[in-house]
Amino acid sequence: DMLDAYIGPINVSAEYIDRISKGDTPPKITEEYKGDFNEIKNNLNALIDVIQMRGADIQLLTKAGMEGRLDVRADPSKYSGYHGNMIKSINNMLDTYIGPLNLAAEYIDRISKGDLPPRITEEYHGDFNELKNNLNQCIDAISLLIHDVNRLSEAATAGDLHTRADVNQHQGSYATLVKGINETLDAVVEPIEEAMRVAKEYAQCNLATSFDPRIQVKGEFADFKNSLDTIGSDISKTIESLHQEIESLVKHSSNAQYGVEDVSRGAREIAQNAEETSMNASKAEEGIDQVLRAMADLTVMVSDISANADAVARLSEDANALAKKGTEFAGAADKGMESITRSSSEVEQIIGAIRSEMDQIRKIVNIITDLANQTNLLALNAAIEAARAGEAGRGFAVVASEVKALAQESRTSAESIADMIMGLERKSDSAAHAIEAAGKAVGEGNRALTDTLNVFTELTRAVDDINQKMLTIAQATEQQAASFEEITASANEMSTLVKRTADDATQSSATSEEALAVVSQINGIINLINEAVANMRKEMEVFNLRKTS
Template identity: 40%
Template sequence: MNIVNQFATGNFAIRYEKNSQVRGDFEKFKNALDNSGICVSDAINGIKVEVETVQAVMEETNASSMEVSRTTSMLAQNSSSVSRLAERSSNSITQVLSAMDDLSKTVGAVATNAEEASAKAMKTVELTEKGLKLAGQAENGMNGIMVSFEDTGNNIIDINNQMEEIGKIVGIITGISEQTGLLALNAAIEAARAGEAGMGFAVVADEVKSLALESQKSAENIATIIGNLQKKSQVVSDSMTESFKEVKTGNEAVGETLRVFNDIVTAINVIYEHLAEGASASEEQAASVEEITASVNEIENLVQQTAKEAVDSAAATEELTASIDQISQAISEATSAVQRITSEMEHFTVT
């Protein structure tokens, strides 16, 4: 009776004393109780190991998510820097166009204006090269984000595999509970046959049956929790897939930005060469001014396109940040569920 009461409180480490003198059906019942305690202890120990593994994976996943969040923040800053540099480049190009207009009106000041425009063009080259460097950093950041997303996706797959293993163990516990219930039913039948002499044994059998039902109910609760965790993991996995698509799109946009910046540098270098030639040969100023003006207009269009792409990249980064926040929340909820399972397992005493 004491062993049954201990089982009911979650203590499955208790056993009958080896020198206990019982015979017949009582000996079978004693062995059945001892075996039940051993089986349940083994199952609970297995669950504890799997839960600890799941918790470790969740912590690693959470760390990866935080790293992704930090990288995304850096990417947003880089996108803003690219936008500001594109705006500054546009202003500089506007000044160059104004200088070209003055140059066409005043042939006598061709050399002076050409030198001024040349200096401004050189400054624009420096600014554009700086923007090119920042865009390269943004591309590296995007690549890092994609790698982190892949790692996080692999961790989620590991979590789902661990949950499946826990589900198998829960099935074992359910089977043990059902077997214990059958043993209790058989014991009750034998007690009924014994009449008044088996009354006490019938009470014990009833307690064992109740314990089996409680164990089965606990196993069902654990299965429900695992099911909820699997659903949340699926939500996280879906969010990761969508976020990965957004990151890939942003990475392509950054790559396009790099190509545009290279075009800008090339075009501005062409302008600089034309301005230098204009400063040394005033007779060729008129033709040179027209050619330079056309090139600057083309550059201005490229700069405006670069600014637009930088804004689009910033918007994509904001969406990515929102997706990462959802992922972090889902991971936090899954971690809380694992902690609740761990807390429930602490109520059991096993061998």
Template identity: 30%
Template sequence: MLKIKSYQAKMMLAIIPTVVLGLLTVGTVAYLGINNLIEHELSKSMLTATGQTAATINTWLEAHKLEPETMATTLVSSTTINNDFTQIDTQNMNWYKFLDKKYPGFYQYVYAVNRSGDFHTAQKKGSDYVIVAGNLKDRGYFKAIMAGGSTQITPPLISLSTGLPAVFMAAPIKDEHNIPQGVVGTAISLTTVQQIADSLKFGTTGYGIMIAADGTFIQHPDKEMVMKKKITDTDQSTGELGRLMLGGSPGIYRYTVNSEKKIAFYHPIPVTGWAIAATMSETELFAPQATIMKTLGIALGVVMAVLLTVIWLLARRLSQPLKALVGYTQEVAGGNLANNFIETKSQDEVGRVTTAFNDMTKSLADLVRHIAQTTEQIAAASEELTANADESAQATQQIAGTINTIAAGSENQLNVVTEATLTVERMSTGIRQVADKADAVANMAEKASHTAQNGTHSIESAIMQIAAIEQAVTTSAEVVKQLGENSKKIELIVETITDITGQTNLLALNAAIEAARAGEQGRGFAVVAEAVRKLAEQSQESAKQIADLVHHIQSDTDQAVLAMMKGTSEVAAGTEVVHNAGQAFQEIVSLVDAVSVQIRENSATIQQMAGNSEQMVSAVEKIEEISKDTAGQTQSISAATQEQSASMEEIAASSQELAKMAADLQKAVSCFKI
């Protein structure tokens, strides 16, 4: 497992994935919501537009169906149509001129048919109005009407009079017994119907198609298919579209033609059984989704780049002082105490640690410098002491030789006194050594007292640092608590948005009701009101999602506050433990001071005993002088010279050991660079 040692890397590794994941989640949710909303609204709008066009055609056909019905009841006589067309031709010509003037190029002609199928048309040829005759007894719509059927709107047919495609509106001419005696009707140019269907062209790839009840194309961008081919005879996917169009219900159909994904919005025309559809490329229809996705991606990329830059700069700024501190600490650990001073103006925890490091380095350098100087002095003194001890030892040996020669004659006489003198001298020497050791113990006790006092100061510094940490944790808890308060404010704002969307939804519903009351004129407004209502519902749902997110944030914030409070209590407990340790150190200092006082008192007592032992030596020497001055003096000198010789040897050995210790200490101090 990879171990990350850099504080900056750890910090960025903890923050960056969370930020990136959060941004990607928000972007994905936003894109999916917007994508679904746009697709739904576009599809609904296209289907509505197709339905409006179908309704327009249906209303248009219904309206023009009234014209032959009016003619059949008011202008044409059921008794004369089967005898003579003269009167009927005059009436039809007048009617055609009226219609041609009102709707130029709209009607091909007006015609009447007797029960034998003979017809006369009133039409325009060039600039002249003419009557054209013929027979249409084989037409299916004629047979249906003569069999008792009602007014017929035919599928597109080729006119027997003009040879052009047309839609025929035909109504029965009935006698007083309601029996059909003939037919009167109008021939409407197919171009007029095609123009209405062609208005369904959306975008650059879209186009409108219209099919008759049998599937024959009435309108198609490929004119070779109009009136010549049925939609059900095309490819499989287009044929399925035709079957859906003739199903009698509006709908949306997605299909593929030549590897291109397309979408069709179809709607029936009830009055004729026809159907109309608007079809276009899905890529073009949903192009706004791609634009929104691109814009959203760019925005998320910019935000992510800015956040990553800020995080990097923040992590770098926080870790830079620590890197410098680590570098200087490694130099100090290597013994370099020269110029290891870190400049800092920060007052936070890192700044305080840096200041403490500077103080510690300075104190350590002063201590090493003092030890080095003291060691040099000790080395010099030990060398001088060794030289003096050697000289004294040589002189003492010479004196001892002379005294031994003089005292040879009186050695037996003074054995007892000599033994007593030696015993007292050894006792005095032992007492002196005990006194020296007592002084050494007293010095060690003082050093222990100073060390304990330094430990007390360190404990006090630790208490102050823990107090600072406790304050920082408390401040963090307040910040997290404030975050919880802000999330509650956001929740209030979300509730306000929810109320507004609810009111908007209600207003949209009222607008839709008013539009329904307005009838055909309010249909467009009803579509807009419905769209507004849907958008309000979407906004209300989004507000609900935001509210859920805010609740999660509040829950996480409460947990963070509890964690901060627990951390504060743990820090307080740590402060109490360190405080107790400080008190223990103070008690140790008191005890060490008391022991030091007692040792000093014992040392004074031992010094006094040493003085008394010296007095005993003097008394013994006086006894020797009394017993025999010459022998006593000789023996005393001999003993003194022997003792001095032994002392000089001990001093020489001790000075050599001291010189060795001073050299070792100088070698240790030389590792530091000050």
């Protein structure tokens, strides 16, 4: 019984110690023991409580660490002896881990946010020192990467496109990143340098160059290349077209200058012709004034002839009455015959004067006809020059047409005057024949007076014939007076036309002078255009154009 009393608690103790040693925490002992065995039971149960509490604290710390709650710690004051020291050591160990980890987390957080921290200078041991060295190496690598990137950026900003970073100073992904940056710069710089070369050639007016087709470009650089080539091609086409337009402008300018010279010569000739027309018109006006004065004299003479004819008619009536009265009036008849003889002589003289004036009028009419022909010729020349002048000579053409019309009217009036003069000559001849007949009758009357009584009846008939012929002369003189009035009116009208011709010629001369001034201005403009074209041609000769198919 005593052995059983020893063995039972000892076996339970051995079993519990064995399980505890194997990490299997048994449940607390609930059996009843006495004496020292109960003490053993209580000690084992206390050990189980400590192990469970320590396990719970370790599990708490483990779970908190796994959950990232690195500030959780166990309370060592709950323990006594080495158990409290162990919990305290675990807390210290956690503190030893957590310091470098928190620093690493802070550095990693700052690096991830682009805030590069300074190198770690604290002392660490073992793996923590390796972690510190790795973080410092990461900081150095990133610092070097930042330095190289900044150097490349500064070089690019300064226009230095050939600066590159040294790949050998970097490792791993950093070396790959730097290599990629260098290759990116190479891919960008080569097309840019070629574009700069093409732009420089364009700036030096060499439009025949183009982007080197051996340089492979893609994407937007391909569009850039095509744009540069298109600029050179399009500008070459534009300058070529501009060159052709300039050549055409040179030809048109030359033609315009020749046309302006022709217009200038035509205007000068028109001015000279207008001056000659004005002078001829003045001469014609003087001739017409002479004709008018001669016509006035002729009108006075015709009036005298008409008055004399009336007097002769009255004398014939008196002679007829005296013949009827008989021989007592023979003496009076003799005196009347003497008066008739004198009147006939005066009529012959007047008719001679009329013929002389008619010859002068004919000469004046010939002068007017020549003036009209010359004016017509000048008008034709002016019309030709106006036609050569084109649009600028339209005013000259109108003036030439008016001058030609005036010349035609002058010629028509001169022909009318010539016809009237011929009529007057015929009538003057008739009057001369009549006067000659009257002279014969007077001679017969003188012979008849020697035997008045025997031939009184014949004298009466002769006086009647004289009376009739004098009436005819009176009618003829009246017709001549009317013709002279028509001639005078035509001469006045011709004088007005000649004055209008002179005025138009003067206006044409002034217009020609204005046209000469305008032509001079046009010549100046054409000269300026020629100078501008010469300058443009000189400027375009510096371009080396691209050959277009």
